[in-house]
Structure formats: structure tokens, C-alpha cells
Ligand SMILES: NC(=O)C1=CN([C@@H]2O[C@H](COP(=O)(O)OP(=O)(O)OC[C@H]3O[C@@H](n4cnc5c(N)ncnc54)[C@H](O)[C@@H]3O)[C@@H](O)[C@H]2O)C=CC1
């Protein structure tokens with residue numbers, strides 16, 4: 651029987667080395683940044699990607715020239731930071747990854763990035779809605795809890811919103827949870843899967859350890875592990891000491907999410923946790939939520955329920971929903987006030 655666990659370990663086994671015949675243009679907006687560069691490199695190694703389009707407000711053509719020398723079959727093109735360049739980067743794209751925007755410095759929350767990143771994402775979403783309305787749009791720029799609703803509002807305003815094709819990339823939370831639980835249990839992370847639901851910041855990140863291979867984790871060990879998964883991003887921000895946030899692990903996570911969508915588009919059944927327009931908590935006014943999602947050629951094929959949780963996790967979900975609701979409404983209001 652198919653399970654998320656099978657899908658996750660399959661992703662790790664295949665590690666972007668599939669020999670499928672698939673023609674897919676993939677675009678990275680923000681390609682010259684800390685995430686954009688290693689993400690673009692990993693996409694160059696993915697045999698399902700045939701055309702890689704790299705766009706940034708500075709440095710896109712340089713990064714593209716560099717990566718284009720890697721001897722894999724795909725073509726790589728860098729685009730100038732002009733409306734024409736952005737249009738050409740987007741046209742015909744199957745997947746658009748957006749890591750454009752500023753990262754955190756120590757002492758900042760992801761929400762502190764809103765003032766700068768909201769308009770960057772809004773403007774790139776406008777271009778994507780015009781030139782790649784049918785692409786899968788993968789939002790990496792923070793705060794994801796708000797930038798995804800921003801993108802949805804922009805697509806709605808252009809009359810091209812398809813909720814099945816918009817994804818907030820929360821894969822790094824899944825990657826971290828698998829790694830951190832393996833450190834606690836001294837196991838191989840390739841065999842560890844932890845479902846992480848909710849959103850992508852602090853208490854909105856809700857790991858469901860009761861659904862992992864180690865439902866017995868409890869007490870202080872559980873509290874410390876949950877806290878580390880929720881605040882893993884802060885660990886990196888602190889260690890980088892003013893030079894930004896996670897870039898390399900994020901590139902790995904973003905490349906995995908793109909690969910999952912490409913495999914799904916070729917007919918494989920793949921499950922990833924991702925932040926999508928979701929019915930799960932709509933009755934409480936929460937329009938977007940990350941949970942396990944079955945991916946397909948149409949993008950979102952099926953949103954799986956959160957499943958059985960214990961009392962402790964129910965408390966985490968309640969705390970998550972409170973913050974998440976504010977973050978979502980803030981993003982939606984931004985587009986209404988600043989179209
Ligand atoms: N979803 C997630 O799990 C994660 C999200 N992030 C977020 O990703 C974003 C990027 O982080 P980094 O790559 O470290 O930052 P960075 O500053 O190194 O790179 C950002 C890039 O975006 C470009 N850019 C800015 N405005 C643009 C525009 N209008 N069009 C095209 N490109 C534009 C910049 O020129 C720069 O090259 C941040 O908002 C960060 O918080 C970071 C880690 C994990």
C-alpha cells in the first residue's frame with residue numbers, strides 16, 4: 651500500500667538522479683541569492699529539468715553562465731532584470747520557485763521581513779500570473795505564512811488563481827524534523843519521517859511526533875525536540891551572525907519539493923507536507939494550512955487530513971492556528987491595500 655513514508659524514502663533514494671524523458675522548464679526568481687545559487691545548481695543536476703531559467707535583480711546571467719558549464723544535458727539561461735527578461739524567464743515554465751527577498755538577522759522574526767518581502771513577492775507574483783499562469787508556483791520567500799496568501803490574492807485579481815498550483819515550501823521543516831529525530835534516536839534520517847503541519851514560523855510549525863516512528867518520545871526530550879524543529883531556523887540565523895539564514899539546507903529542501911512535483915507530473919504518486927489553500931480549518935477562518943498533500947500532474951491532487959493527534963499536539967495546533975490566522979489575513983490585506 652502507498653504511504654507517505656514510502657514516498658519520502660523514495661525521494662531520498664532517487665536523489666534527483668532519475669533517467670526519465672521529461673521536458674520541463676523550471677524558473678528560479680531570486681536565483682543569484684544565498685538560496686538561489688545552490689538551488690539552481692541542484693536543479694541543474696536534476697534530469698527531469700530540461701530548461702533552467704535564472705532571474706534576479708542582480709547577477710542572474712553570471713550565475714547562469716557559471717552553472718551552464720556543469721556537464722548535464724539541460725540548458726541554463728540567465729535573464730536581465732527588465733520586464734522583458736522576467737517575461738522570457740517565466741514563459742513556458744512548469745515550475746516557478748521564488749526565493750527572492752531579504753533574509754533574517756539575529757533578533758528578527760520572519761514576520762519582521764514582511765515590509766520588504768511582501769512587495770517583492772507581490773510584484774513577482776503579478777509577473778507569474780501574466781506569463782506563467784498555469785505553472786506550479788513554489789514560494790520560499792518569508793514570511794511564507796503571508797507571502798503565499800499574497801500570491802493567491804494577486805492571482806485572484808488577475809483571474810487566474812488555481813489553488814492546486816500554489817505551494818508554500820515548508821519542506822525544510824520536514825528535512826529538519828527527520829534529521830533532528832535521528833540525532834535523538836541515533837538512527838539513519840533516511841528512515842525517519844515526521845509529519846509537520848501548520849505554517850512556517852515558530853509556533854505555527856507543528857511536528858506530529860506521535861505519527862513518527864517514535865511515538866514514545868515524551869517529557870523533556872519531546873519538548874526539546876519540538877522546540878528545535880519549531881525554531882531550527884533561529885539556530886542558523888544565530889550561527890551566521892548577521893550574514894543571513896539557512897541557504898544550503900533550504901536549497902536542498904527546495905530542490906526536493908521541485909523534484910517531487912516533477913515526478914508527480916510524470917504520474918508518480920508523491921506525498922509532501924506543503925502550505926496550500928486547504929479546507930482543513932476553513933471553518934475556523936484559516937484559508938491556508940500545511941499538511942500532507944498527495945501531488946499529481948494537476949499539482950495538488952488530494953489534501954490529506956491531519957490524522958490522529960494526542961492532547962499535547964492538539965494544544966500545539968491551537969497555538970498555531972491563532973498566529974497563522976493573523977499572518978494569513980495580514981498578507982491578504984496587504985494586496986487589497988497595495989494592489
Ligand atoms: N521557506 C523556507 O523554509 C525558507 C525561506 N527563506 C527565505 O528565503 C528568502 C531568500 O533568502 P536568501 O537567499 O538567504 O536571501 P539573499 O539575500 O541571499 O538572496 C535573495 C535574492 O533575491 C534577489 N531579489 C530581491 N528582490 C528581487 C526581485 N524583485 N526579483 C528578483 N530577485 C530579487 C536578491 O537580489 C538576492 O539575490 C528570504 O526571505 C528568507 O527568509 C530562507 C530559508 C528557508
Ligand SMILES: O=C([O-])CC(=O)C(=O)O
Nearest residue numbers: 754792822883884895896
Ligand atoms: O529562519 C529563517 O528566517 C529562514 C527560514 O525560514 C528557515 O530556516 O526555516
